[in-house]
Amino acid sequence: MTPTETGAPAAPAPSPMLELLAGFIAELRQAGLPVSLTENLDAMEAVKHIPLEDREAFKYALAATLVKNNAHWRAFETVFEVYFSLRGARYAVGDEAEGDDLDHDADMDAAGGGDEDGKGLQGGGGGEGLTPEELAQLLYQALLDGNDGLMRAIARQAVKRFAGMEPGRPVGGTYYLYRTLRNLDLDSVLDKLLTQARQQAAEDGSPLTPLEERLEADEFQIRIDQLKKEVESEIRRRLVADRGVEAMARTLRKPLPEDVDFMHASREEMGNLRKALYPLTRRLAVRLARKRRHGRKGPLDFRSTVRHSLSYGGVPAEPKFRYPRPHKPEIFVIADISGSVAAFARFTLMLVYAISNQFSKVRSFVFIDGVDEVTRFFEGVEDVTEAVHRVNTEADVIWVDGHSDYGHAFEVFWERWGKEISPKTTVIILGDARNNYHASANWVVKEIRQRARHVYWLNPEPKSYWDTGDSIVGEYATHCDGTFECRNLRQLERFVEQLA
């Protein structure tokens, strides 16, 4: 590998490269990443300075110039994989029209990858001749040794054998992934590995302590995750070869964490959301604290100024100002935690509690068709996640059948806690107002509004779905000070900031 020498102004990059980069950047923008023109130019400049054969370096150069937010890294990586998966010698797969060629290539790579680590699949294209048992044995061995090359080879072989990919078949990558992983049966492999480790240790005369065992388990889990990633990228590579870059990029396009819809997030996306939430709360807390500190300029306090002027013989030498004391609102959160909107309620509760020092008091209530106060779960608890988990498992929210009944829940709430709402209280109601055609009891919201400082309704559904089917958010909205669509972290953050 010879690095491009750029002591002198670099020769203009070959135009295919420029075109490729332009397409790449267009796709990044489509995925929601803000890439400015300067950053675009920087990327073009940057790739001149690094050896193009070095894929990792190329990736980092693009990332450093184009991605300025760590939360966007995953989106970038996906687009990168799609755009550049077929480039570079060791990543190539043959044309989809020549099925044989594809197999051949994969095998060549399999052998090559293995050899690097000194442990090839015996007999070159041996991947082909292996029985499933032998493949399973190889997989086990690779995981045991943490042999990356062998693992990559096995991933390819497994995809070829189990995924059943056919050109032009209109199914998503997840389908192939599922098929491949089911055949590899990684869970039982993990069990086997752990048993093996335990036996090994016992034979050596020093049985594993729980700690050691845990570490072993983590280690194997990480290797297995890596294998899954290999399988995934192999499938993606083949799909790109089949369908072309643009089409693949479009199907793989995923929203950024802050734009993920609460109601339709996958489990993986939920995990990412949770991770994104913590830095967000910290940022929010810092911002709110600053706002409070800076917003301290009041009008002249005439009375106080005159009073103080007496000590200067009546000359108002020291003007006094009236410092506004920003009120800290008291918050009542009333959240629907039935299945459809549970995730939304969870995130909102976590966010509100994470910045609870901005409020004088936070009380929370959850309901499905019954209602229960859950403030006690949050009191004196450092770990909000834990508290939210307890809310979901311990709160007494089922009255009859466990289907949302806003009307009944509100009536009970009013009866039991209505009197505790004071003019200092801001009430936030979370829910999609899908009431299963029960009575709405919207008079409760009206009463609450008369007592409370503000009543807000947050709805995790897109606005266009409101008041369709059994959604009666409109009936409640007439009695609220504001009704907000709150589908993702971005919208939630905006609302909470304005609240405090």
Added chain:
Amino acid sequence: MPEHRFDTVPAVREGLRAVDYLADEGIAGIVYLADRLQKPILVEGPAGTGKTQLAKSVAELTGARLIRLQCYEGLDESKALYEWNYKKQLLRIQAERKDGSTWEDVETDIFSDDFLLTRPLLEAIRADDPVVLLIDEVDRVEVETEALLLEILSDYQVSIPELGTIEARQIPLVFLTSNNTRELSEALKRRCLYLHVDYPDLEREKEIVLRKVPDITDALADQVARIVRSLRQLELKKAPSVSETLDWARTLMLLGVESVDNATAAGTANILLKYQSDIAKAMKEFTDNGNEGKAWARGGPATRA
């Protein structure tokens, strides 16, 4: 075109290794690019992953002087860029009064280099010797103050109304670090290369421990790195940073521990984790049967026996 500081990416990596900073591919690559493209690097990442140390190590590697601007709320021009030395100016004016020099003379005189107090940013620009400029924790200043930095970051120059524009004598390597307590402005991000420094992977962390903790055995370093990696996968309030890993490894050395077991881990967990709830959670995960079910149950009694 100025001399480049580095020839290749591996050279950067090797150089940093020589000054005891173990960079991965990405870090070395971006430092190299920053030199070639003459752009500042914005380094973000969790606390304690060696963001500031990177700037220090690069300075050491290139034999440059490190100029550091620590940001804080309320930082302003006179602390970051330059300030006129009022007292000296006053003295000068009073001294002038005796000989009958004209107003113009005095004015040009008191707004000259002699009366200028340079602050870190201006100092970095005016330096003749090679410098590395470190703007630490840039997320602490207000959004409005960020604007102060823009001119210097994109054009390597500072405009002083009375003196005109001062251009850099040599292009310094600039590092900005941020703990991400707030979103930095687009204008600032656009001018920088972005580097996210995350916790190191197992191999690198082990190597760091081996290098920074004298006399530690390979086996113990490996175990330390593994435990820390497992801890970081839990959902904690604050995951252990690299510096905490090192502290822990040193503690274990002082205690004469050769291999970590549950009791040692429990006794020294407060060095790695700084919240009681985190410690409790980690203890629970590592000693309980937890989710792993049967696997753990069998391992448990064996040790106690």
